[in-house]
Amino acid sequence: MGNPAFSAWAAAHPAVTVATFAQAAAESDLIVNATSGSVSIEALRLAGAENLAGKVLVDIANPLDFSQGMPPTLFVKDTDSLGEQIQREFPDAKVVKALNTMNAFLMVDPHQLAGGDHSTFISGNDEDAKKIATSLLEGFGHTDVIDLGDISTARGTEMLLPVWLRLWNALGTPMFNFKIVR
Amino acid sequence: MGNPAFSAWAAAHPAVTVATFAQAAAESDLIVNATSGSVSIEALRLAGAENLAGKVLVDIANPLDFSQGMPPTLFVKDTDSLGEQIQREFPDAKVVKALNTMNAFLMVDPHQLAGGDHSTFISGNDEDAKKIATSLLEGFGHTDVIDLGDISTARGTEMLLPVWLRLWNALGTPMFNFKIVR
Numbered sequence: 557m558g559n560p561a562f563s564a565w566a567a568a569h570p571a572v573t574v575a576t577f578a579q580a581a582a583e584s585d586l587i588v589n590a591t592s593g594s595v596s597i598e599a600l601r602l603a604g605a606e607n608l609a610g611k612v613l614v615d616i617a618n619p620l621d622f623s624q625g626m627p628p629t630l631f632v633k634d635t636d637s638l639g640e641q642i643q644r645e646f647p648d649a650k651v652v653k654a655l656n657t658m659n660a661f662l663m664v665d666p667h668q669l670a671g672g673d674h675s676t677f678i679s680g681n682d683e684d685a686k687k688i689a690t691s692l693l694e695g696f697g698h699t700d701v702i703d704l705g706d707i708s709t710a711r712g713t714e715m716l717l718p719v720w721l722r723l724w725n726a727l728g729t730p731m732f733n734f735k736i737v738r
Numbered sequence: 739m740g741n742p743a744f745s746a747w748a749a750a751h752p753a754v755t756v757a758t759f760a761q762a763a764a765e766s767d768l769i770v771n772a773t774s775g776s777v778s779i780e781a782l783r784l785a786g787a788e789n790l791a792g793k794v795l796v797d798i799a800n801p802l803d804f805s806q807g808m809p810p811t812l813f814v815k816d817t818d819s820l821g822e823q824i825q826r827e828f829p830d831a832k833v834v835k836a837l838n839t840m841n842a843f844l845m846v847d848p849h850q851l852a853g854g855d856h857s858t859f860i861s862g863n864d865e866d867a868k869k870i871a872t873s874l875l876e877g878f879g880h881t882d883v884i885d886l887g888d889i890s891t892a893r894g895t896e897m898l899l900p901v902w903l904r905l906w907n908a909l910g911t912p913m914f915n916f917k918i919v920r
Binding site for chain 2: 629630633634635669670673674677702703704705709711712713715716718719720721722723725726727729731732733734735736737738
């Protein structure tokens with residue numbers, strides 16, 4: 557995909573170290589689930605429920621099912637969501653669904669597009685955890701963080717993926733985002 | 739809901755007449771399916787396949803299932819869509835999915851919000867029909883009509899409804915819309 561080899565990237569970024577899921581989770585105050593949606597719960601089990609308990613867990617994964625080819629479908633939707641599955645599996649973690657509606661470049665640097673004039677969403681059951689997640693997003697440069705409500709509202713943002721994928725195809729670029737005009 | 743009685747509305751709009759589905763479809767060059775999604779195919783059968791054949795059929799319905807309470811779920815999604823169901827049922831109609839991602843006020847008068855600076859989508863198999871639908875939308879004042887592709891891309895726009903409903907709740911108003919920033 558045009559990315560440098562990991563060995564070259566790692567040499568250029570000596571402050572970033574590699575750890576097991578469990579080590580990374582144990583040593584972190586805030587955890588980001590950036591694994592593929594289809595293996596997220598498995599990866600978080602490897603991280604260890606005890607290392608997630610009481611912590612903010614920002615879930616940016618999407619429940620994409622590529623098993624039937626392109627475009628992918630969703631393996632959970634409408635009456636449940638990946639965010640809710642993770643919250644149920646790890647009830648002591650404070651899951652906040654966020655950032656799953658844009659590509660990785662825009663997640664961490666929204667100013668790359670239209671000066672950052674677009675929207676992002678959060679869903680979660682814990683108000684303090686949503687405040688912390690919002691601060692993280694604002695630190696990245698997001699200016700319109702919309703709190704949709706409890707973790708069940710992740711059904712809405714995860715179900716944005718099908719139109720996101722069609723827009724990628726129609727526009728010929730993944731460098732776009734939703735802005736909620738109101 | 740604060741609407742005037744139909745008799746009062748009808749007296750104030752004498753140019754708008756009432757007809758059966760079949761009469762309305764037979765006398766029209768372009769047909770808009772604005773029925774509830776759960777009865778759309780039934781209503782279009784009453785309109786009559788012979789009255790739809792060869793015509794542009796703009797489908798603005800959503801497959802909302804209110805049977806389990808609020809918020810509604812979708813009775814078809816992800817691997818199929820209401821737009822596709824209608825196209826399969828009436829193969830001689832030229833179905834164009836459009837306008838289903840905003841409220842009725844914005845459908846016909848997008849300038850009511852942010853001077854019309856937001857987006858709308860079309861999906862359909864017939865290129866000429868999509869051109870006609872685009873002209874209709876531009877006539878209403880829409881300035882950013884995004885052609886997502888064939889009718890299967892209606893899966894994407896119909897699956898926008900769950901986040902639309904959560905946004906309505908979070909924002910406290912249905913007067914908002916998606917803008918695709920790129």
